[in-house]
Amino acid sequence: MERFNQYWAGLVLVLMFSAFLQLMPEWHPLLTFNSDNVMAEGWPLITAHFIHLDWWHALFNFIGLALIVLIWREFWTTRWLVNALLISGVLTSVVLWIIPIELTFVGLSGVLHGLLGYCLIKDIRSGKKWMWLILVALVTKVIIELLGWQPDHFVGEHVSYIHAAGLLSSLVLYKLERRRLSDAVMRDE
Template identity: 30%
Template sequence: MLSARPGANLMQSHAAWVVPLVLVVGMLYVQQWPAALDVLDYAPERLSSDPWRWWSAHFVHLNATHLVANLLAFTAVCLIFAPWLRGFVLLGVVLVSATCASLVPWLANQDLHFAGFSGVLHGLLLFACVRVAQQHWLGFAMLALLTAKLLAELCLGYFSDSQLVIAWLGSPTAYLAHLGGALGGGLSLLALLAGNRKR
């Protein structure tokens, strides 16, 4: 188990788990609403009239399988990287990553509807991997794998002008949302480091 410092306790503060718990419960609740996907997904042609879609798209999912997969991944990230992703730091990375995960496809003028937490997960992973890399070589290995995945998606999807379809979802991969989420994780890290230097 990764630790930010010797003897670090994952359950050091119950408050540290409030944010992930609220996010998980919120996503489970939203999924019960039959019209959620139609009202909350990322729809580029409706962003000006429905501005909430910039953020809401990341908390609604295509189906129960999609939701469970992302919740399991989110839980794993929160457990493995708990010393670096907790409380308001976690919330900040989620919000910045969600914003960037919508902004990048919009800037690229990508005409693709999408939904799901995976873009945010890429931001959380990049943030956490760099934090781990500051103390352990394993962080560099994880960062290299994440970078390779993003580059592969970008090359196969954007540069080859083809759609990467996830078989078990029957839907194209929102690879620009993944890239945007990762960029959001990087921006969150820079903001954190800048804030620490001012102290």
């Protein structure tokens, strides 16, 4: 069981799940985030992040996830990786649902921004102060995207909102890491 709790097992599990969903294009309309009906259905809060526009989109997201997990492997266990993906996915989706624009999306890029931000914050807090440069660069990139700059590879006009919402989730991930649900419950002493 200990081997399953290592970071690579979580990475393989998530990649296999996402690849399986990618092989089921007939399910994609049901799993896609659409701000008009996401709260009525519920599951697209999570599932939209694990399906992609096509296999190239999936491949780049898979590579991004693998790099984040491999570079910062000391931060991940299978349980925390899956939890972080779910927490970041739901938070990203809820933020996107709250903002007053009609939005439809699939893909992991928002969550990847959240995971990357989380890892950078962890590195900074552990004494690697130079990571501030990378975190500032990431935040600056997202702000510039929000101001209207969009590279040619962006698909859709609202990708900047997805990246910003994902980046916001990194703060919650840092706050929640390694906490047990039982720690949040008030006890009468």
